[in-house]
Amino acid sequence: MTTATAVAARGIHKSFGSTRALRGVDLALAPGRCLGLVGRNGAGKSTMVSILSGLQRPDAGEVTFDGEPAPPAGAVHAWREKIATVHQHSMIVPELTVAENVFLGRLPSRRGRVDWSSVRADARAVLGEWGTAVDAAGLCRDLSVEQRQIVELARAVAAGTRVLLLDEPTAALEHDAVQRLFARVRQLVDSGVAVLYISHHLEEVFDICDDVAVLRDGELVLSAPTIALRTDDLVNAMVHGTTTPTTTTVATPPVTVQNLVAPEVDSSASSSSSPTSAVLEVRNLSVASPNGDLSGVSLSVRPGESVGVIGLISSGVVTLGRTAAGTQKADEGDIVVGGRTLPPGDRAAALKAGVGYIPEDRRMAGFVGGLSIAENMTMSVTDQLSAGKFGILGPRAVIEAAKPWAESLALVSSSLKQHVDDLSGGNQQKVTVARALARGPRLLVAITPTRGVDVASKELLLQALRQAADAGAGVLLATDELDDLAYCDRVLVLVRGRIAAERPGGELDRAALIAAIEGVAA
Known part of the structure; x- marks a missing residue:
């Protein structure tokens, strides 16, 4: 296993009023590996994603990229250069074209004007790498759920991201679409991208992730290679010996x-x-x-x-x-x-x-x-x-x-x-x-x-x-x-x-x- 770290969160604390969402969490993503993050609802997963995406500032602790301090929370463009997030709920702008969504916020320009021919050509090239027939000139409102997700992944690839957060990416996908997504994620991992994969489907974690981390009540309670664990190990860590779901x-x-x-x-x-x-x-x-x-x-x-x-x-x-x-x-x-x-x-x-x-x-x-x-x-x-x-x-x-x-x-x-x-x-x-x-x-x-x-x-x-x-x-x-x-x-x-x-x-x-x-x- 590589010891390099693409992004690290150390000693992360975050509270919302009297609710302590995260309590001293350490988490690290390595290039070329996929880390699964699991836990019950309210365990702190969404808060961790928000902090790693730069949307929220931790009360204590730090986030680093390749050993360097992360940009200030809220500096959207600076964070986008470091990390890309594909959320469970689509962040695609439906009234814009596929090409516009792929290059959203960084449309290529020439002499101060948007170079639309380059936008469409570059979008086709990126989408072509995924082997998809999505029309770069078509409106995103006409796309299926899977196609919208492809556009979001293409946006991350086009930005040259080396760290990708996937938050419940299969929630609205059918079985075959899930397998196609996994194939694309494996492509990214093989190219050296560090991936954080959040899911409630434990079978998916064993299928796609190299390592797994479990949050419970805002604390990191388990971190290990996936190959060393069973489903029961994850469930027990998530519920900490409470009555089993059955x-x-x-x-x-x-x-x-x-x-x-x-x-x-x-x-x-x-x-x-x-x-x-x-x-x-x-x-x-x-x-x-x-x-x-x-x-x-x-x-x-x-x-x-x-x-x-x-x-x-x-x-x-x-x-x-x-x-x-x-x-x-x-x-x-x-x-x-x-x-x-x-x-x-x-x-x-x-x-x-x-x-x-x-x-x-x-x-x-x-x-x-x-x-x-x-x-x-x-x-x-x-x-x-x-x-x-x-x-x-x-x-x-x-x-x-x-x-x-x-x-x-x-x-x-x-x-x-x-x-x-x-x-x-x-x-x-x-x-x-x-x-x-x-x-x-x-x-x-x-x-x-x-x-x-x-x-x-x-x-x-x-x-x-x-x-x-x-x-x-x-x-x-x-x-x-x-x-x-x-x-x-x-x-x-x-x-x-x-x-x-x-x-x-x-x-x-x-x-x-x-x-x-x-x-x-x-």
Whole structure:
């Protein structure tokens, strides 16, 4: 192993109010090696990335590049010369061309003017090295998720970066796209680039990383070559001997809170529904959508039943979830909840009918970042919590209603008054799930609910969905991750917008399921 260091962080401390995000962390990246950084949500990974990217200044400690002090925090251009970061959420400017995004902030010029012919030619050359057919002159808004990620990687390559941070890069990629990404990362590592790879998928860490470091509660608790470790070693380091994920239980919020947040269901809808009838019926649904088309899809979900729908991202799983939740209009077919057909694409009507919703993109649709944890968790039940003649909503009532959910989902925060924007991605997801459950929905639609969540928190979230079903709700779980199906009663496989297979829940034959998802078998 080479002893050279491309970037080193020594004795890094960082606090946000009373929350100590990092506590004396030492981390070093070597040229030509890929270091995996893992840890539970709230462990300090995002804070470390922000410090290594120059976006935040540590309270104590230092960052060096090739032994020289790092630029001042906030000196964006100086940091870009040292290090490139590909974030989980795309930083591409959709209204600019691919070429403009590749050379964003450093467009080549001639005699004081941008040399557009050079911009396009140089972008084509860089993209050509990746063996991609992305059009340098095309707008980024028309690209797929994988193509946008290629553009971000091409930007780093074009800048000549020798240090690359990849923050959850596979979160929105299908299996084949992940393998293509890994091939590109290996190219960079082989060329001498130092790579920091952050992921919740431990199998990816073993696949792509030479070394691994584990953060827990802001401290570095393990650092070793990947070849010397097993998955259990990483999990144990992450949870430090707490109850293993397979036996973790979720505390049920007090009955008083459940009574406060009973679902507001239209009486005309409930009158035609019996306890044994389907809470959700999808009838001959066809939708044209950038998230994957649907063609003649029909299915049902009974009260107390959890139905998983799995497929590639392009198969239509997201489209199905959105349509059932009332956020996507259908071209043909009906969504029937509690015996009543919902107006197409009407989220307000779906909410009134008792449909809870966990969207696939928490940042865009899951929470309001500038509001507190408590305000977000109780957003769907403010009418139930308001008191008095004038419907006054007291801060204490909001906090008290949110507490049981924060406790049951093991939320990590300084207080329930903390802004959701300041939480880690996994804790933001817990807030999103709590908001969807708070009203006691008769139907819960969850789309990829564990994306970007650590192994222990994933189990908590999945058990929360299972408990909603055990309490009588119907659950429609649309996902592209096999592990999400652990508590489903039935599993449907979508292939190219059609239901290609159905499997009973319980112990799933993963090989057969993967084959069905890939369209190899049905």
